Amino acid sequence: MDRGFLFGDGIYEVFPVYNGSILGLEEHLKRLQEGLDAINIVNPYDKKKWTSLINKLVSYHQKNSKQAIYLQVSRGCDDDRKHTHGTLKPTVYMQSSPFKSPTKNGLLKGSAAITRDDIRWSQCDTKATSLLANIMFAQEAKNHSVEEVILIRDGIVTECSSSNLFLVKNNCIYTHPKGPFILPGITREMVIDCAKYCDIKVKEVAFNKGSLMGADEVWISSSTREIVPITCIDDKPINNGKVGAIWSLIYDRYQTIKSINI
DSSP states (O other): BHHHHHOEEEEEEEEETTTTTETTHHHHHHHHHHHHHHHHHSSSSHHOOOOHHHHHHHSSSSSEEEEEEEEEEEEBBSSOOSSSSSSSEEEEEEEEEEEOOHHHHHTOOOEEEEEEOOSSOTTTTSBBSSHHHHHHHHHHHHHTTSEEEEEEEEEEEESSSSSSEEOOOOOOOOEEEEEEEOOOOOHHHHHHHHHTTTTTTEEEEEBBBHHTTTEEEEEEETTTTTTEEEETTEEEESGGOOOHHHHHHHHHHHHHHHHHHO
């Protein structure tokens, strides 16, 4: 009778771990709280307790391993399946999975993506466990042997099935502004910080598919993917199929931030 199982009524987070250290712990816990607040679930633990639980799970694995800590809080179990609910005790589920970061040499080969209409709900900034549309898109990417599905809503490029999106044009980085149509990615914010450090202008503005296809560079970002260059979209090359120099600068700075935090 858990509402997470029956309705997808819950919030989740994914914490990347490098050499036993959690990258962006504060930011992820803040977003977890914002998600719980958005759907009116009382956070079962404070920051200190969450940190203790996550570190305990991390400690079960080799210190030099890379882990993705998945944390889910559902509204809890009820006495029957019904759409409404009373006050319930939240259910907490956590797991650790190993992941591999691609090497820079591997990423320099470039990756492909396809575009599709964004059919998701209008509260994509809430990291809810009800991810059916995202799963369908991710599976379509797998079936087409591409890295991602880039989503377009009413002519505007939003993000991808499980990552944020950036494009570069004339040495300026563009990404969709925060709001209900994209998830405010933690890695997205780190990319923006990297750009500022490298003295590269960033504009958080809406753009259309024409701008996407005419970009000098396109990348995606997420906690476990990090920053991946996209060099082909809908079977058409971006920048003649070459990875751009600005991506390389941002990628290198991101690796430096990782090493500082580890």
